[in-house]
Amino acid sequence: MSTSQPATTANQHLTEDGFHRRIGLFTATMLVAGNMVGSGIFIVSADMARDVGGAGWLLVLWLITGVMTVLGGLCYAELASAMPKAGGQYLFLKEAFSPLWGFLYGWSAFTVIQCGSIAAVAVAFTKFLGVLFPALGTGGEATLLQVPMAIHIPLQLPWMPEAVTIFEREHFTISTGQLIATGVIILLTFINCLGVASGALVQNIFTVAKLFALGLVICMGLGVALDWSVVRQNLDSAWTPALETERVSRTVKLTDLAPTLAFVLVAGAAMVGSLFSADAWANVTLTAGEVKNPERNMPLSLVLGTCMVIGLYILCNLAYLAVLPVQGDQALADDLKKQANVEPKETSKIYRGMARELGISQAQDDRVGTAVMDVASPGWGRVVMALGIMISTFGCVNGMILVTARLYYAMARDRLFFRVAGTLNQRGVPQASLIMQGVWSIVLVFSGTYSELLDYVIFASLLFYALTVAGLMVLRRKRPDLHRPYKVPFYPVVPILYGLLCLALMFILLVVRPEYTWPGLILVALGIPVYYLWKLIPGRAIGPTV
8 A cells, every 4th residue: 555645536525634534423423432332341340349349339430430531521522623633632732732742642642551452452352252262362271372481570669668569470471362362453454544434334333233232231231130139239238338458458558547538549549440441532533634524523422422331331330230249259259260270171160150149349350241141141141241342342442443543643743753654545544653553552462561551551641631631721721713613511610620530530549559650650751751852863854745
């Protein structure tokens, strides 16, 4: 494929950057929903339940997540309608503050946030493929190569009595699942190189399919498998906090707070799971240069997409609570894990019929969605759920590949990324950017470090969200002349409230999960010298694309 731009024809509506405006409201909304819904909604409630205890606390965290997501979507909608160009959050930060802040976001996105997400979700696809065919997954049966390693990197913080481990690796492993994940990334990168219409078609099909799978869990949980005795049990203990967990004990040790106050901090940190299950809603702004009538369709897609997904997420958790007790039998879970370690090939038989006893907190491999389907249909539920999550993750990978390459294209146009990434192929898509993104994502698949890297940037992601919304307020003063077809309702209450919620969570994470937050800050800070070194490189200009 050539990397030259096509000539404008009568039936091609090109933007000033050379993109084709081919994404309508439906596809833009599907991009919002498709990027948000991956495998997280089917898994993270287990870890959240272990941290917070009662059903009431679990639902409160999901409700706060929903409020934050919708508030953020309302703020980004104004920015996207005012600046409907490729680049999204990078462009907003650059215009509100300086190119340095835009670069730091792009740097974090390429090194970990976006490419790491692509790698992690692609591997999640193969993990659930392994439920159906163990030899094709990432478990012991799928291991092709394992080399012993002894890497341990501690970080000593002045106010902590002992160092925290920020990276640890005992083995370098290559599995069949990693090879399949690589194939998924290559396939979807190729499809998106064929044009935005090809990627959008795949996105629409798989987003509709994954929303159907999410709806199936809701229908099964609130209908077929509903158990009123479980509902009463969850209601009776709805507001019982988990005060004796390892994380609460550790927080008490670090802060000298009473266990009840420490629980509040731990509960806030538990929102990491729900927030990042609902994350990536802002990615659609990266494609603003390809959206038809962006002044109308960008705000609508953000509002419709976020509200739809958050509504389904709340219903999905209600379905979990209608079928499974929040707190399962930990002694039983420990016993089953020991049996599974002895007889890994018999794992599915060992866990059969135990979903209700294990509950949400002790669900096998944290697969709460699968547990609900196991109760609803012991014979086929597990298979149906695995297929549903595979569809969900496949569509999520496609959505991230489609939209994120536009970020590096915009950076290259501003001379802040590799020159070739700022060109379009004959079909009007940033092919070089797509390929570079795919290559680095595959490296992260085989590094075996993507999960840790994603944990490290949780704090950084919240930082950039808060900064972007602050940028909305800065641009109101700095650029009063900017045409704003859509404006945030109840301004400035909405952006201030969203920013305060982000800051509160950042503070909580600094206290409760320092092993994740400080490495994330270090990673962002490393982008500062890279930015100034990049500016010293001669010949950074990409020149005209002809």
